[in-house]
Amino acid sequence: MAKQIIGPEIERLVQLLAKLPGLGPRSARKAALALIKKREDLLLPLADAMTTAIERIVVCPECGNVDTMAPCAVCRDDSRDGAVLVVVEEVGDLWALERAGVLKARYHVLGGHISPLDGIGPEALNIAPLIERCGAGSIKEVILALNATVEGQSTAHYITELLGTRDVKVTRLAHGVPIGGELDYLDEGTLAAAIKSRKQI
Amino acid sequence: MAKQIIGPEIERLVQLLAKLPGLGPRSARKAALALIKKREDLLLPLADAMTTAIERIVVCPECGNVDTMAPCAVCRDDSRDGAVLVVVEEVGDLWALERAGVLKARYHVLGGHISPLDGIGPEALNIAPLIERCGAGSIKEVILALNATVEGQSTAHYITELLGTRDVKVTRLAHGVPIGGELDYLDEGTLAAAIKSRKQI
Numbered sequence: 001m002a003k004q005i006i007g008p009e010i011e012r013l014v015q016l017l018a019k020l021p022g023l024g025p026r027s028a029r030k031a032a033l034a035l036i037k038k039r040e041d042l043l044l045p046l047a048d049a050m051t052t053a054i055e056r057i058v059v060c061p062e063c064g065n066v067d068t069m070a071p072c073a074v075c076r077d078d079s080r081d082g083a084v085l086v087v088v089e090e091v092g093d094l095w096a097l098e099r100a101g102v103l104k105a106r107y108h109v110l111g112g113h114i115s116p117l118d119g120i121g122p123e124a125l126n127i128a129p130l131i132e133r134c135g136a137g138s139i140k141e142v143i144l145a146l147n148a149t150v151e152g153q154s155t156a157h158y159i160t161e162l163l164g165t166r167d168v169k170v171t172r173l174a175h176g177v178p179i180g181g182e183l184d185y186l187d188e189g190t191l192a193a194a195i196k197s198r199k200q201i
Numbered sequence: 202m203a204k205q206i207i208g209p210e211i212e213r214l215v216q217l218l219a220k221l222p223g224l225g226p227r228s229a230r231k232a233a234l235a236l237i238k239k240r241e242d243l244l245l246p247l248a249d250a251m252t253t254a255i256e257r258i259v260v261c262p263e264c265g266n267v268d269t270m271a272p273c274a275v276c277r278d279d280s281r282d283g284a285v286l287v288v289v290e291e292v293g294d295l296w297a298l299e300r301a302g303v304l305k306a307r308y309h310v311l312g313g314h315i316s317p318l319d320g321i322g323p324e325a326l327n328i329a330p331l332i333e334r335c336g337a338g339s340i341k342e343v344i345l346a347l348n349a350t351v352e353g354q355s356t357a358h359y360i361t362e363l364l365g366t367r368d369v370k371v372t373r374l375a376h377g378v379p380i381g382g383e384l385d386y387l388d389e390g391t392l393a394a395a396i397k398s399r400k401q402i
Contacts, residue, residue, distance in 0.1 A: 005299045007269050009253050016247040019239075020224075020232040027223035033293050034222050035251070036258055036267050037312075043255060046217040050236070050248040052210050057237055066237050068208050092234050098206045111238075 010036070064109030064126045066091050080104045083140040087130065087159065089113050089147055097145060105143070108133065113151040114158055122158060130159065134166050141169040148175060211237070265310030265327045267292050281305045284341040288331060288360065290314050290348055298346060306344070309334065314352040315359060323359060331360065335367050342370045349376060 006014070010032060018028035035043040059065075060072035067073055074080070074094075084105035088094050094107050110125045122128075134142060144159060146152035160170050175193035177186060186194075207215070211233060219229035236244040260266075261273035268274055275281070275295075285306035289295050295308050311326045323329075335343060343364060347353035361371050376394035378387060387395075 009269050013250045013254055016250050019243055021235050022228035031221040042220055047251040049214045049217050053214055068210050
């Protein structure tokens with residue numbers, strides 16, 4: 001019944017918005033109506049921004065980051081330490097590390113993690129170019145900044161094995177209590193890792 | 202620092218997505234990256250759906266609903282009872298009532314509620330055309346299906362006063378315990394309303 005009321009054009013807009021992470025069917029309806037209601041302030045600018053994205057945003061052939069130029073702004077930044085390469089799963093992880101602002105290194109975006117259950121093998125990821133990059137001789141350390149999930153860690157393990165023959169140091173992020181975290185809310189795995197890697201003060 | 206990494210085109214996409222209801226700054230970043238990553242499956246179709254919306258979706262001059270034709274599908278539907286007019290705040294409320302599917306009436310979308318604090322007076326809403334519509338003689342009952350909020354109820358009060366001189370019955374939605382609701386979680390106002398309007402079984 002509601003289908004008849006909502007025309008196919010609006011219905012399609014709702015269904016596509018519902019595919020965005022963070023929006024369910026209900027919030028997609030609200031978002032579609034907000035777009036239609038705020039035509040000048042939201043719908044037109046967003047459609048324009050998306051057209052610009054379609055036309056101009058490319059994946060960096062060097063590192064897998066997204067930008068409007070290739071190589072991307074990170075790869076072109078000569079002030080960064082070319083000897084350290086930070087491997088991340090997604091571009092969002094690169095952004096997160098940049099927000100933290102602790103290191104001025106270069107990145108390599110895998111585009112996901114190995115997940116046999118989802119049919120994602122190493123060849124589906126940006127791994128072969130990573131190994132090639134590490135063979136060029138300029139990279140001294142590879143920091144595997146992958147998610148602390150089963151998939152992230154097995155991807156890290158796979159890459160570590162491949163890099164075993166290369167003359168590079170392979171490191172991973174530390175595990176432990178998040179800053180501001182309360183012990184009572186942490187899982188046993190995190191607590192065990194935090195105790196195992198305890199530091200003298 | 203992060204600003205330098207995220208180019209202005211992507212930054213603009215993120216900021217516009219963050220204006221959608223249901224998306225905060227963090228989920229807008231995730232949504233923007235999902236769009237860029239799923240270019241063929243999501244970015245292109247969504248940009249196309251939004252262009253279609255810009256070109257084709259209009260506000261119905263009769264009732265305030267949105268559709269690709271004017272009058273809208275609801276106003277053109279002759280099987281609906283033209284004697285009953287359901288007044289709602291937003292198009293989303295119209296959709297919600299249609300999903301409930303209890304009445305085949307016509308609608309009138311106000312486009313919001315009276316809110317002096319936000320500078321929204323009656324003249325900013327679709328109220329004058331409502332009064333005019335009710336004067337045409339065909340409408341026998343006006344159901345004020347407005348939100349049970351202070352603003353919704355004062356808007357209902359204002360409309361009721363305006364319709365006082367017209368020969369129409371003005372009704373409002375019942376207040377009470379929502380179906381599936383647990384008394385312990387309901388506020389006192391709802392419980393008081395539910396007791397006051399109790400029904401013999």
